[in-house]
Amino acid sequence: MSPSLAVAHPAAPGALAVASPWSRSLTLPPLGNLDAYISAINRLPLLTLEEEQEAARRLRDHNDLEAAGRLVMSHLRLVVSISRQYLGYGLPHGDLIQEGNVGLMKAVKRFDPDQGVRLVSYAIHWIKAEIHEYILKNWRMVKLATTKAQRKLFFNLRSRKQGLRAEALDGDTHREVLSDAEIGVVARELKVKPEEVREMETRLSGGDVVLDPAPGDDGEEAFGPIAYLADASHEPTAMIESAERDHLATEGIARAMGELDERSRRIVSERWLKVNDDGSGGMTLHELAAEYGVSAERIRQIEVAAMKKMRKALAAYA
Structure with a gap:
């Protein structure tokens, strides 16, 4: 998608009258590709000093959008x-051109022809500033440069590093990491601390990692960091379910046990809730049968009836 430009906004598409390059619409057509866009703008005429100053004064004094x-x-x-x-x-x-066009629009809006400089000299700052902001926001998901010194390093370290590689202070042209001497040279030239140069070099040399890679050609899921970065224990739905289970296991069970008679409550407690110090459970069916003077089958029937009553009470409580 090629950039297009209108006076109102540098990204707005439009149609350009063929008769004159300075038609009142003052828009470029929606072109098919970037090469066509560049070819079209290269055919636009340049302004002389007198034409530029005249247009700038018309814009400043009369808000003339055609100017x-x-x-x-x-x-x-x-x-x-x-x-x-x-x-x-x-x-x-x-995208870089689009952001640069935004900076150019800002420069034109603020340009004062009486300052004695051409618009081209004034606009360079605004165009670069807008492109810099775009790069810092989009080159990495996590910003690399936040302070003024870090931004200066970000946009100068790469080119300066290439120059040092060509000069090869220690004779090794194949080494990727800057030596301490080279770091000192860069720090002095850019007026920053050596540790800041070392940190920025480390951050710039790290490659981007896709957190959630796309499936491979065979349709199988590709493994990515997202697989082990996710913390399922703190997923909201899992946390709610865990809290509900804990609630049922404490207050819910206590309320359900309260619905039982004393004998049923003791049988359930011995059979399901009691754990001895050695890890063994409570009393068996036969032990409970001997204590209450009934058969083991009768104890099992009481247990089944009690469990059914408890499930009903827990369902109502939940």
């Missing part, structure tokens, strides 16, 4: 040129 469009569209090729410097971060070129 704003002329200023923006005559500098679209500048955005493309700057955006190419940031292709090494693996982000789509079209």
Whole structure:
């Protein structure tokens, strides 16, 4: 998807009148690919100093949107040129251009022709700033650079590292990690602490990891970190179910036992709830039968009837 631009917003598609490059619509057509977009903006005419100042004053003094469009569209090729410097971060070129167009729009809005500088010099700062923000937000899911010093390192360390590799301070051109001497050189040049250079190099050299990889060609689930990062014990549904089980095992059982007569309650307790110190259970059917002077079958019948009554009480309690 190629970028398109209108005066109102740099991402809005439209149609460009063929008769004049400065038609009142001041929009580029929705082109099929990025190469077509770049080819189209390269055919737009550049403004002379007098034309630029005239358009800037019309925008400043009269809020003339057609003048704003002329200023923006005559500098679209500048955005493309700057955006190419940031292709090494693996982000789509079209997206970088879009963000640069936003910065260009902001520059045009704030440009003062009476300051004695051309718009191209003023716009470079705004275009780069917008692209920088986009890269920091989208290059990694977790931000790498938050402070001003870290941002400076982020956008300069890679190119400076390549220069040091070519110079090879220690003669080893194949080593990937910066030496202490090279870290000191970078720290002095960028006016940061050596430990900040070392930390940023470590963070930049770490590859991205897909948490939940897509299934393979054979349709089988691919293993990813998401498989062992998930903590099922703190999943909300599991926590609710666990709390309900604990509640039933304490207050629920106590209330269900309260529905039984004393003999049934003792039989259930001995058969199901009692655990001795040696790990053995309570009394057997025959032991209970001998205590109450009835048959073991009668004890079993009382136990079955008591358990049925307890299940009913637990269902009502739940």
